Amino acid sequence: xxxxxxxxxxxxxxxxxxxxxxxxxxxxxxxxxxxxxxxxxxxxxxxxxxxxxxxxxxxxxxxxxxxxxxxxxxxxxxxxxxxxxxxxxxxxxxxxxxxxxxxxxxxxxxxxxxxxxxxxxxxxxxxxxxxxxxxx
Numbered sequence: 001x002x003x004x005x006x007x008x009x010x011x012x013x014x015x016x017x018x019x020x021x022x023x024x025x026x027x028x029x030x031x032x033x034x035x036x037x038x039x040x041x042x043x044x045x046x047x048x049x050x051x052x053x054x055x056x057x058x059x060x061x062x063x064x065x066x067x068x069x070x071x072x073x074x075x076x077x078x079x080x081x082x083x084x085x086x087x088x089x090x091x092x093x094x095x096x097x098x099x100x101x102x103x104x105x106x107x108x109x110x111x112x113x114x115x116x117x118x119x120x121x122x123x124x125x126x127x128x129x130x131x132x133x134x135x136x
Contacts, residue, residue: 030084038091046103049077056112066111073112082123086131089124097121 015021024033024040031041056077060069081100092100100120107113118126 028084030088036091037093038088038096039093041088042092042096042099045080045083046099049080049103052077052080053107053110053112057110060111069112070114073107074114077107077112078117078123081120082127085124085127089128092124 012021022034024031026032026044031044033040056069056073059072064072081103097120104113104117104120108115108117117123
């Protein structure tokens with residue numbers, strides 16, 4: 001016989017006087033939410049990276065070579081996506097990673113990103129490996 005357990009609603013502790021409860025908090029450029037997921041951070045990061053795409057378009061339209069454009073993309077957009085990824089990548093869901101992959105695919109299609117840039121899961125693994133090599 002299968003026992004079905006009912007999930008009790010989450011009861012938050014009583015608020016402390018003078019302290020307001022928030023749903024998300026930004027610290028050092030990383031957005032943490034009350035569910036400990038990276039969804040808010042990914043949304044904020046992709047929004048910021050989308051704004052950077054305008055600057056890349058201006059550079060491309062003014063005649064910047066594709067190889068130089070790829071360098072600027074890697075130094076600005078890709079660096080923003082991978083910033084603190086060793087700490088945050090474990091909090092990303094498959095949906096978050098697919099949103100980032102879709103952004104990378106669009107960047108490749110527009111010519112801003114090198115065509116052989118790996119998917120974000122592989123990029124996260126590369127950054128993690130580099131961090132652990134530096135620590136050990």
